[in-house]
Amino acid sequence: MSVAPRELESLAPKKPRVRLMLTCLCDAYFGEIGIATVKVLEHAGCEVLFDERQTCCGQPPFNAGDWDSARTVADRTVELFRTGEPIIVPSGSCTAMLREGYPMLFPKLGRLPAFELSEYLVRELGINSWPRRPLGNPKPMKIAFHRACHGRSIGLGDVQEFLLATVPGVELVRFDQEEQCCGFGGAFSATFTKVSAGIGREKLRNIVASGATVLASGDMGCLMHLGGLIEREGIPLKVMHFAEILAGALSE
Amino acid sequence: MRSPRVEENARKVSPEATASVRSATAAVTLARQNALPAYFKDVDRATAHAAAIKDYVLDNLGSLLEQLEGNCQANGIQVHWAQHAASANKIIGDICARSAPGGIVVKAKSMATEEIHLNHSLEAAGFEVVETDLGEYVVQIDHDRPSHIVAPIIHKNRREIAKSFEREGLGPYTEVPEELAMQARARLREKFQSAEIGISGVNFAVAESGRLVLLENEGNNRLSTTAPQVHIAVMGIEKVLPREGDLPLFLRLLAGSATGQKLGSYVHFISGPRRPDEIDGPRDVHLVLLDNGRTQVMAGKYKEILRCIRCGACQNVCPVYREASGHAYGHVYAGPIGAVLAPALEGVEKLGDLAKASTLCGACQEACPVQIPIPRMLLELRDDAYRAGVIHEGIPWGAFAFAASSSWRWRAGLKMLPVASTAPNPLKKGWTDSRAMPSRVGRSFRRWWNERS
Numbered sequence: 001m002s003v004a005p006r007e008l009e010s011l012a013p014k015k016p017r018v019r020l021m022l023t024c025l026c027d028a029y030f031g032e033i034g035i036a037t038v039k040v041l042e043h044a045g046c047e048v049l050f051d052e053r054q055t056c057c058g059q060p061p062f063n064a065g066d067w068d069s070a071r072t073v074a075d076r077t078v079e080l081f082r083t084g085e086p087i088i089v090p091s092g093s094c095t096a097m098l099r100e101g102y103p104m105l106f107p108k109l110g111r112l113p114a115f116e117l118s119e120y121l122v123r124e125l126g127i128n129s130w131p132r133r134p135l136g137n138p139k140p141m142k143i144a145f146h147r148a149c150h151g152r153s154i155g156l157g158d159v160q161e162f163l164l165a166t167v168p169g170v171e172l173v174r175f176d177q178e179e180q181c182c183g184f185g186g187a188f189s190a191t192f193t194k195v196s197a198g199i200g201r202e203k204l205r206n207i208v209a210s211g212a213t214v215l216a217s218g219d220m221g222c223l224m225h226l227g228g229l230i231e232r233e234g235i236p237l238k239v240m241h242f243a244e245i246l247a248g249a250l251s252e
Numbered sequence: 253m254r255s256p257r258v259e260e261n262a263r264k265v266s267p268e269a270t271a272s273v274r275s276a277t278a279a280v281t282l283a284r285q286n287a288l289p290a291y292f293k294d295v296d297r298a299t300a301h302a303a304a305i306k307d308y309v310l311d312n313l314g315s316l317l318e319q320l321e322g323n324c325q326a327n328g329i330q331v332h333w334a335q336h337a338a339s340a341n342k343i344i345g346d347i348c349a350r351s352a353p354g355g356i357v358v359k360a361k362s363m364a365t366e367e368i369h370l371n372h373s374l375e376a377a378g379f380e381v382v383e384t385d386l387g388e389y390v391v392q393i394d395h396d397r398p399s400h401i402v403a404p405i406i407h408k409n410r411r412e413i414a415k416s417f418e419r420e421g422l423g424p425y426t427e428v429p430e431e432l433a434m435q436a437r438a439r440l441r442e443k444f445q446s447a448e449i450g451i452s453g454v455n456f457a458v459a460e461s462g463r464l465v466l467l468e469n470e471g472n473n474r475l476s477t478t479a480p481q482v483h484i485a486v487m488g489i490e491k492v493l494p495r496e497g498d499l500p501l502f503l504r505l506l507a508g509s510a511t512g513q514k515l516g517s518y519v520h521f522i523s524g525p526r527r528p529d530e531i532d533g534p535r536d537v538h539l540v541l542l543d544n545g546r547t548q549v550m551a552g553k554y555k556e557i558l559r560c561i562r563c564g565a566c567q568n569v570c571p572v573y574r575e576a577s578g579h580a581y582g583h584v585y586a587g588p589i590g591a592v593l594a595p596a597l598e599g600v601e602k603l604g605d606l607a608k609a610s611t612l613c614g615a616c617q618e619a620c621p622v623q624i625p626i627p628r629m630l631l632e633l634r635d636d637a638y639r640a641g642v643i644h645e646g647i648p649w650g651a652f653a654f655a656a657s658s659s660w661r662w663r664a665g666l667k668m669l670p671v672a673s674t675a676p677n678p679l680k681k682g683w684t685d686s687r688a689m690p691s692r693v694g695r696s697f698r699r700w701w702n703e704r705s
Contacts, residue, residue: 022697024656027697028666028669028692029691029692030692030693030694031692031694031695031696031697031698031699032693032694032697034697034700034701035694035695035697035700038701050701052698052701053659054659055655055656055658055659056656056662060649060652061649061653062631063612063631064634064643064645064647064649065608065631065634065635065636065637065638065639065643066638066649066650066653067638068653069649069650069652069653070649070653072653072654072657073652073653073656073657076657101631104628104631104632149611149612149613149614150614152613152615152617152618153627177278179569179615180569180571180574180615181571181611181613181615183571183611185610185611185613187645187647187679188610189682189683190679190681190682190683191255191256191608191679191682192255192256192258192259192262192572192608192609193255193259193682193683193685194259194262194263195259195262195572195576195609196611196686197685197686197687198262198270198575199571199572199574199575202274202574202575224690227688228686228688228689228690229687231687231688232686232687232688
């Protein structure tokens with residue numbers, strides 16, 4: 001007995017539909033990270049939705065103490081994203097805003113199904129090695145991974161490193177004071193210039209000493225700050241987002 | 253636009269001081285991380301338990317303090333209540349004046365007495381006040397200020413201390429820590445022998461027994477509290493614990509979190525003055541219960557900050573503290589604990605800006621032995637301070653929110669970004685002082701998305 005293609009399709013496991021939150025930094029400066037995130041999610045078997053009306057999660061005014069402005073932005077973001085699908089964010093920081101910050105702004109708001117990218121891949125989809133199908137020739141990379149601090153409040157732990165370690169060619173190197181913040185802190189980086197840059201330089205000193213050639217993280221905030229220091233001081237480190245490394249493993 | 257106060261002060265901190273703070277805080281953090289799991293089967297459970305006990309204390313503070321007062325009095329300890337710093341200083345000054353006008357006062361390290369600026373008050377009244385904790389002693393002879401809750405001279409290196417000791421005539425110049433300690437010891441012994449009054453803080457006071465508990469490593473607390481005829485203990489009211497049975501948990505959490513030790517080298521249980529059959533110990537023991545804003549904190553949303561047991565672990569892990577060091581905060585309580593406690597005690601209008609001196613990285617909360625949600629409190633303080641008009645960094649957040657609440661305004665704003673970023677503004681200057689300006693890298697996501705679908 002033959003089965004019609006249409007019926008076969010309905011028998012196949014349903015593709016998870018997810019909603020991408022691009023984040024304002026990727027919208028303004030780092031579009032490639034958004035593109036990489038879509039490629040990674042599609043390789044993981046997801047159907048990705050993107051609502052073009054999205055703007056920002058509202059964390060900048062929230063951290064600044066202007067909660068009225070933060071509510072204006074967050075209120076709209078909640079409306080756009082409260083559609084039921086998991087919200088995937090290539091940033092632990094914006095994820096933390098959705099999960100931890102919004103309840104402070106709106107005490108009655110229920111928990112949004114927001115997930116940082118790696119968290120969704122590993123903990124929700126159960127992916128434990130990358131890529132899912134062997135592809136091309138691996139590029140050797142010596143990576144120092146900076147755990148962005150907002151991962152702490154959402155309990156990311158080492159989930160990003162766990163998946164990166166499975167990427168062919170990737171060697172993760174440890175460095176001193178790994179758990180220390182990079183000093184970005186949003187507007188803090190521009191208002192507490194000396195302190196922020198000092199913290200960042202200390203982080204980079206420790207990373208350079210580890211022999212890594214790539215600095216990776218899951219948050220473009222940290223990478224924009226550290227990358228700005230790297231560029232200004234001519235430090236020989238390439239900066240990459242977690243999603244770029246995963247997507248890079250697909251396109252060989 | 254003026255820089256925030258902590259940033260401004262941090263710019264004056266020498267690279268040597270930052271290096272001292274960095275290496276010491278990293279070392280003690282490592283010691284803490286090794287110590288706690290060795291002493292507790294489940295560290296998170298222990299800290300949750302401690303937090304619950306402290307919350308119980310705060311919820312029942314009035315009755316616990318009355319119980320403490322009653323049991324202290326039964327033990328022969330005279331109890332005094334001080335609502336403000338000024339009244340505490342007066343109470344202590346009066347006791348000193350009655351006991352030994354113009355005499356020598358030896359002091360064990362105490363944050364409560366730092367908080368009320370007791371030394372200044374006693375010196376003005378003609379007493380010779382001698383700090384006997386080695387770090388506090390260095391602070392005193394250098395006319396400096398402590399920069400850390402546990403390690404007051406964490407910002408200094410050995411060479412600076414050696415120079416100070418030589419200057420003060422403590423002995424020949426040496427950089428050997430043991431020799432420096434012996435020099436200080438010799439000088440302090442003279443003071444212990446001639447002091448009429450000893451002043452200390454209190455780590456824990458037990459309501460059910462009326463005992464005062466002090467933890468230390470140098471032995472100077474023992475001498476300060478036993479050699480002089482009069483011992484005055486000064487304690488923030490939140491330091492009371494309900495039961496003796498709570499002590500093992502708190503002593504180990506404090507020692508482990510503060511220094512990575514299993515226990516301090518000395519633990520003192522003070523249960524009153526010298527008894528008739530005892531040959532030494534003070535004739536009088538006084539306990540000064542200090543409010544100084546605490547009951548007011550208790551009534552508000554920053555109540556949990558009063559769980560603090562002054563271990564300094566949050567300072568040790570804080571990236572801002574490590575870079576700026578304690579003095580930059582301009583307050584007795586520096587670092588994450590200070591950024592919440594100082595404005596909570598003294599008002600958001602006066603000190604609310606301290607809440608901005610944080611990257612909100614969350615390391616403090618992770619390190620806290622009583623699980624104080626410091627980052628959440630910093631955010632709430634920013635909300636309070638912003639509404640009070642205390643913190644403004646010249647960023648028009650209202651305009652940002654206006655742009656970010658409409659898709660077309662947002663996209664128009666993004667298009668203008670390359671042009672807008674060429675215009676001067678204070679934020680841009682703060683950024684480009686040390687970093688390259690970010691610019692668009694690669695493709696626009698929105699264009700890519702539209703073209704593929």
